[in-house]
Amino acid sequence: MEPQGLGGRESARRIAEVLTWDPLVRLTHWSVALLVLLNGAVLEDEGQPHVWVGYAVLGLVAARFLWGLVGPVRARFASFPPSLSAARLHVDEVMHGRERRHASHNPLGALMAYNLWATLLAICATGLMMESVAFFGVEWVEEAHEVLFGWLMISVGLHVSGVILESFLSGRNLVRAMVGSFRSGRGGGA
Amino acid sequence: MMKLAPCALALTLVASPVIAQEVAPGDQIGTEIGAIASALSERGYEVRKTEREDGKVEVYAVREGRRFEIYVDPETGAVTRVKEKH
Numbered sequence A: 001m002e003p004q005g006l007g008g009r010e011s012a013r014r015i016a017e018v019l020t021w022d023p024l025v026r027l028t029h030w031s032v033a034l035l036v037l038l039n040g041a042v043l044e045d046e047g048q049p050h051v052w053v054g055y056a057v058l059g060l061v062a063a064r065f066l067w068g069l070v071g072p073v074r075a076r077f078a079s080f081p082p083s084l085s086a087a088r089l090h091v092d093e094v095m096h097g098r099e100r101r102h103a104s105h106n107p108l109g110a111l112m113a114y115n116l117w118a119t120l121l122a123i124c125a126t127g128l129m130m131e132s133v134a135f136f137g138v139e140w141v142e143e144a145h146e147v148l149f150g151w152l153m154i155s156v157g158l159h160v161s162g163v164i165l166e167s168f169l170s171g172r173n174l175v176r177a178m179v180g181s182f183r184s185g186r187g188g189g190a
Numbered sequence B: 001m002m003k004l005a006p007c008a009l010a011l012t013l014v015a016s017p018v019i020a021q022e023v024a025p026g027d028q029i030g031t032e033i034g035a036i037a038s039a040l041s042e043r044g045y046e047v048r049k050t051e052r053e054d055g056k057v058e059v060y061a062v063r064e065g066r067r068f069e070i071y072v073d074p075e076t077g078a079v080t081r082v083k084e085k086h
Helices: A008-016 A023-042 A048-070 A084-095 A107-131 A139-170 A174-179 B004-019 B033-042
Strands: B046-053 B056-063 B066-073 B078-085
Touching (some): A048 A107, A084 A139, A107 A139, A139 A174, B033 B046
Antiparallel strands (some): B046 B056, B056 B066, B066 B078
């Protein structure tokens, strides 16, 4: 996708629009958020429901991973490759109020998405290890599981802050893209 | 075959106490973590972790490929609960 150099009122209107993510992206995003909240704050660490919820998270991340390979173009990994230099450029653009529109995640958001997925997978992996005979009761695995969860919480904080800050600076409500428009035929435009 | 029978019987008599050493609630296995851990090791458990939880000693142990959480009352030295993880 070529970044568009937009100018004038028409493009201002277009840049104010936020495209809603496809249903699978939205479903996996909110389901994972809900299940992480459930496992982190509601369910007992040692109970079987905690394990089932962990499997569900793993399944949802796996579904999103497949979607990243075969889903709509905007949801594909190829549309938001991890790139530090692109992320730096993006920060610079946002700070100077001249952000380009990105077809998929913006480059900074993309890094956060990969970080969140990697962290979730690592939490699931250590959780599965704790359920195995080989690593049952092995302390470093439990500690890794907890430290990774701490990192996930920090990441979620940064993610939410980033969404709020970027929405404020760019004048585009990014939350809408993940919630979806409740009015049919309107792409979540303001 | 007839000559083997007493041997088999003798083997069974020797072997059975070893087989029947899985711990059960009520067994006295120790009041201190060190004693509890060694008692469990003698009974064929591989002790992975011990911790104090709600006034009890909780032991994470593996025996013959099965995962157990064993709770011991450090006051009486008795096993209060054996939970096998499935």
